[in-house]
Amino acid sequence: MxxxxxxxxxxxxxxxxxxxxxxxxxxxxxxxxxxxxxxDYQIALPTFMGLARSGxxxxxxxxxxxxxxxxxLNKTDAKIxxxxxxxxxxxLLVRDSRTGRxxxxxxxxxxxxxxxxxxxxxxxxxRFLSRWQYFNVCYVSDxxxxxxxxxxxxxxxxxxxxxxxxxxxxxxxxxxLSRVARKTAIDRLCFSxxxxxxxxxxxxxxxxxxxxxx
Numbered sequence: 001m002x003x004x005x006x007x008x009x010x011x012x013x014x015x016x017x018x019x020x021x022x023x024x025x026x027x028x029x030x031x032x033x034x035x036x037x038x039x040d041y042q043i044a045l046p047t048f049m050g051l052a053r054s055g056x057x058x059x060x061x062x063x064x065x066x067x068x069x070x071x072x073l074n075k076t077d078a079k080i081x082x083x084x085x086x087x088x089x090x091x092l093l094v095r096d097s098r099t100g101r102x103x104x105x106x107x108x109x110x111x112x113x114x115x116x117x118x119x120x121x122x123x124x125x126x127r128f129l130s131r132w133q134y135f136n137v138c139y140v141s142d143x144x145x146x147x148x149x150x151x152x153x154x155x156x157x158x159x160x161x162x163x164x165x166x167x168x169x170x171x172x173x174x175x176x177l178s179r180v181a182r183k184t185a186i187d188r189l190c191f192s193x194x195x196x197x198x199x200x201x202x203x204x205x206x207x208x209x210x211x212x213x214x
Contacts, residue, residue, distance in 0.1 A: 003033055010034070018190045018201065020208050030189050038190035038198045044134070044167045044182045047158040060152040061095045064160070069093040069104065077104045077141050080204065088212040089138065090161070094149045103146040105153075106139040106204065108214045112164050132164035136214035138203035143173050150177055167214075171198045 009017060010033065018038070019030055063069050066085050070078055072095055081091060084106055095102040112132045135157050140146055146153065157163035169186075190201055208214045 003029065006033065014195075016190070016196055016201065018206055020188050020203065020206050021213060022189055027187060027189060035189040037188065038201060039169050039171060039186055039188045041170050041183045041185045042167055043170055043173075043177075044165045044184070045154070045178045046165055046180060047135075047154040047163055049154065049178065049180050059096070060149050061093075061097045062152060062156045063093040063095070064091060066091050072100075072102055073104060080104075080106070080139065084204070084209065087209060089209055090135070092153070092156075094146070094153055096145075101145055102142065103149065104139070104141040105137060105146065106209070108136045108138060108209060108212045109133045109161075109163070110136060110212075110214060132162055134165050134167045134214075135161065135163035137166065137168035137172060138209050138214065140168075140172055140202070146173065147175070147177055169203070172202060174199070 006017070009015065017035075019026070019035065022030060063072075066081055069091055070081055072093060073081060081104070084091070089106050089108050092105040092107065093102055094105075110133060111130065112134060113130075154166065157166065169188075170183075190198065203209055203214070
C-alpha cells in the first residue's frame with residue numbers, strides 16, 4: 001500500500017523525499033523502492049570543553065532571539081527562519097561584528113539520559129544529567145565559520161541554554177571538530193538523485209524538526 005502511494009511521487013522530477021524515522025520493517029521497504037542510506041553516524045561534543053576558550057566570546061556576537069537574528073540574514077536564511085519560527089526549535093546566530101560573516105544554526109533539544117545504569121551509586125549522576133539537554137544541530141549555514149567559532153558556541157550553549165552536548169549528523173559538519181567526541185551509529189534513509197548527495201541534505205522540513213523528535 002505504501003509503495004503504491006509513493007510510486008507517483010517517486011516519478012516526479014526535482015523532488016527529494018526523506019525518511020529519517022523509519023523502523024526496521026519500513027527501512028527494508030524503502031530500500032526496495034530505491035531509497036539510499038543518507039547517514040552512518042552522529043557525533044556528540046561536550047560543551048563544557050569550550051569553557052577554557054571562553055575568550056573567543058569577545059570576538060563573536062551570539063544571538064538567539066529570532067527577531068534579532070533576522071536582521072543579519074541573507075534572503076535564503078531569512079526564509080528558513082520564517083518557516084521555522086513557530087516550531088519547537090532553537091535559533092542561534094554567531095557573527096563576526098567586524099566583517100559581518102555569520103553562521104545561522106537551527107537545532108532542537110532533547111534530554112540527556114543515562115541508559116542501563118549498573119549501580120545505585122550512579123543515580124546522583126543521572127539526576128544531575130536530567131537538568132541538562134542535547135542541542136541537536138539540524139541546519140548550519142556556514143560550517144567553516146561554525147568550526148572557527150566552536151569555542152564561543154560551546155560556551156554560550158553551556159552557560160545560557162543548559163546544553164551539555166552538541167549533537168549532529170556527520171554529513172552536516174565534515175571533519176574532526178574536537179578530539180573529545182562520541183560517535184553513535186544510526187540508520188537513516190533518503191531518496192537521492194544524481195542532483196543531490198547526502199551532504200546537500202539537512203534535517204530541515206522534516207519530521208525531526210516539525211515534531212522535535214531528533
